[in-house]
Amino acid sequence: MFNLDKLTRENIQKLVPYSSARDEFSGEAKVFLDANENSLGSPLPKWYNRYPDPHQQQLKQVISTIKGIAAEHIFLGNGSDECIDLLFRCFCEPGKDNVVICPPTYGMYEVSANINDIEVRRAPLLDTFQLDLIHLENLVDADTKIIWLCSPNNPTGNSLNRQDVEAVLNNFNGIVVIDEAYVNFSRQKSFGQELPDYANLVVMQTFSKAWGLAGLRLGMAFASTAIINIMNKVKPPYNISQATQEIALQALENTxxxxxxxxxxxxxxxxxxxxxxxxxxxxxxxxxxxxxxxxxxxxxxxxxxxxxxxxxxxxxxxxxxxxxxxxxxxxxxxxxxxxxxxxxxxxxxxxxxxxxxxx
Ligand SMILES: Cc1ncc(COP(=O)(O)O)c(C=O)c1O
CATH class of the missing domain: 3.90.1150.10 (Aspartate Aminotransferase, domain 1)
Incomplete structure (x- = not known):
C-alpha cells in the first residue's frame, strides 16, 4: 500500500516550515514594513524591491488553465533540477534509502542522489530503449523511495511504452517520477491527466524546452496535493523570482x-x-x-x-x-x-x- 507518511523523511514530517512575511500577511495594505525590503525602491522602474509571491498563485492559475491541472497539484521550481533535488530531500533518508534509475537517462537524477547521499540502483533500458520491468522489480526493496522515469527519454529520444509505465505506477509503493521535459515534441499523452488515479505519481515538465525559456529557470512538478504540500514545506521561501514569474506570465500569453x-x-x-x-x-x-x-x-x-x-x-x-x-x-x-x-x-x-x- 502506498503510504505517503511512511515515505516522507521523519525530519521533514516534523519540520515547521519557514514562515515568510508574505505568508503571515497576504491581504491588501498601503504600507509594507514587514519584510525588511528597501522601502525607497530599486534602480529599476519596477517593483523588484518587494519579495515575490512565495506561492506563485497567479502563475499557477494560468498554468492550471493551460494544463488542465488544478493549481494545488502544481509545484514550481527553479528549473526541473530544483524539483529533482527537492524530491530527494523530502523522501530519501541520506545514507539509508535508495532510488532506481533506468540508464541511459538524464544525468541529474544520479548527481542529485549523490549530493544527497542516496544509493542509486540501475535497471538499464533494454536495447529497444524500453524499460526492463523484471530487472526493475528485482531492484526494489523496502528502502526504495523513488523510481525515476524519463519519457521521452534523454539521450535516447524515445517515449517509454505507456503500459510499462503504468505497470510501474501500479506495482511500486514508492514515488514514481515521470520526467516529461520533452513531452511537447511527442505524440504521447502526458501523464499529467492521470494524477487522480495514482497517489504515487509525480510528473515533471519544464519551460526550458518547448517554451524556449531555458535561461529563465522554471520547472513544474504535478502531483497529489499531499506531495505538493511536502515539497512546498521544504522549498526555499522565494524560489521563483519576481522577474521569472512576470516573464513566464507574459510567455504564457503566447501559446x-x-x-x-x-x-x-x-x-x-x-x-x-x-x-x-x-x-x-x-x-x-x-x-x-x-x-x-x-x-x-x-x-x-x-x-x-x-x-x-x-x-x-x-x-x-x-x-x-x-x-x-x-x-x-x-x-x-x-x-x-x-x-x-x-x-x-x-x-x-x-x-x-x-x-x-x-x-
Ligand atoms: C530529461 C530532462 N529533465 C530535466 C532537464 C532540466 O530541466 P530544467 O532546465 O527545467 O532544469 C533536462 C535538461 O536537459 C532534461 O533533459
Missing part, C-alpha cells in the same frame, strides 16, 4: 507562438533525421519524440572533434552504455542544420582523402 515553434522543430527533426540517415558513416538515426536526435555514427568521437573544429557543438554520448558511437544532436535552426550536414559531408570527404593517403 500560439509556442505551438508554431513545436511544429516547426518537429518538422525539422524529421527532415534532419532523413538527411542524416543518408549521410555516409551514419549507422542509425534513432526515432525521436524530442527536440534532438541520437545518431550512431562511425568514429563518433572523431566526428565530434571535427565538428568542434567547425565551431559546431553536439553532445558526445559515445562512452555511455547503450549509446556507444552515438552523438546527441539538438535540432537547430534551418541554417544550423544545414551547416551541420555540410560539416558532416566535409568530414567524410577529408576522412576518405586521409585514408587514401594512408594506403
Amino acid at each position: 500560439g507562438q509556442v505551438n508554431d515553434m513545436i511544429r516547426e522543430l518537429v518538422d525539422m527533426r524529421e527532415a534532419l533525421a532523413e538527411v542524416l540517415a543518408q549521410a555516409p558513416g551514419v549507422e542509425t538515426v534513432y526515432p525521436s519524440d524530442a527536440n534532438f536526435l541520437l545518431v550512431k555514427i562511425k568514429e563518433a568521437r572523431k566526428v565530434y572533434d571535427f565538428l568542434l573544429g567547425k565551431a559546431i557543438v553536439v553532445r558526445d554520448r559515445s562512452k555511455v552504455k547503450l549509446c556507444e558511437d552515438c552523438l546527441r544532436i539538438t535540432v537547430g535552426t534551418e541554417k544550423e542544420n544545414t551547416d551541420l550536414i555540410e560539416a558532416l559531408q566535409e568530414w567524410v570527404e577529408t576522412n576518405v582523402q586521409e585514408k587514401v593517403v594512408e594506403n
Whole structure:
C-alpha cells in the first residue's frame, strides 16, 4: 500500500516550515514594513524591491488553465533540477534509502542522489530503449523511495511504452517520477491527466524546452496535493523570482507562438533525421519524440572533434552504455542544420582523402 507518511523523511514530517512575511500577511495594505525590503525602491522602474509571491498563485492559475491541472497539484521550481533535488530531500533518508534509475537517462537524477547521499540502483533500458520491468522489480526493496522515469527519454529520444509505465505506477509503493521535459515534441499523452488515479505519481515538465525559456529557470512538478504540500514545506521561501514569474506570465500569453515553434522543430527533426540517415558513416538515426536526435555514427568521437573544429557543438554520448558511437544532436535552426550536414559531408570527404593517403 502506498503510504505517503511512511515515505516522507521523519525530519521533514516534523519540520515547521519557514514562515515568510508574505505568508503571515497576504491581504491588501498601503504600507509594507514587514519584510525588511528597501522601502525607497530599486534602480529599476519596477517593483523588484518587494519579495515575490512565495506561492506563485497567479502563475499557477494560468498554468492550471493551460494544463488542465488544478493549481494545488502544481509545484514550481527553479528549473526541473530544483524539483529533482527537492524530491530527494523530502523522501530519501541520506545514507539509508535508495532510488532506481533506468540508464541511459538524464544525468541529474544520479548527481542529485549523490549530493544527497542516496544509493542509486540501475535497471538499464533494454536495447529497444524500453524499460526492463523484471530487472526493475528485482531492484526494489523496502528502502526504495523513488523510481525515476524519463519519457521521452534523454539521450535516447524515445517515449517509454505507456503500459510499462503504468505497470510501474501500479506495482511500486514508492514515488514514481515521470520526467516529461520533452513531452511537447511527442505524440504521447502526458501523464499529467492521470494524477487522480495514482497517489504515487509525480510528473515533471519544464519551460526550458518547448517554451524556449531555458535561461529563465522554471520547472513544474504535478502531483497529489499531499506531495505538493511536502515539497512546498521544504522549498526555499522565494524560489521563483519576481522577474521569472512576470516573464513566464507574459510567455504564457503566447501559446500560439509556442505551438508554431513545436511544429516547426518537429518538422525539422524529421527532415534532419532523413538527411542524416543518408549521410555516409551514419549507422542509425534513432526515432525521436524530442527536440534532438541520437545518431550512431562511425568514429563518433572523431566526428565530434571535427565538428568542434567547425565551431559546431553536439553532445558526445559515445562512452555511455547503450549509446556507444552515438552523438546527441539538438535540432537547430534551418541554417544550423544545414551547416551541420555540410560539416558532416566535409568530414567524410577529408576522412576518405586521409585514408587514401594512408594506403
Ligand atoms: C530529461 C530532462 N529533465 C530535466 C532537464 C532540466 O530541466 P530544467 O532546465 O527545467 O532544469 C533536462 C535538461 O536537459 C532534461 O533533459
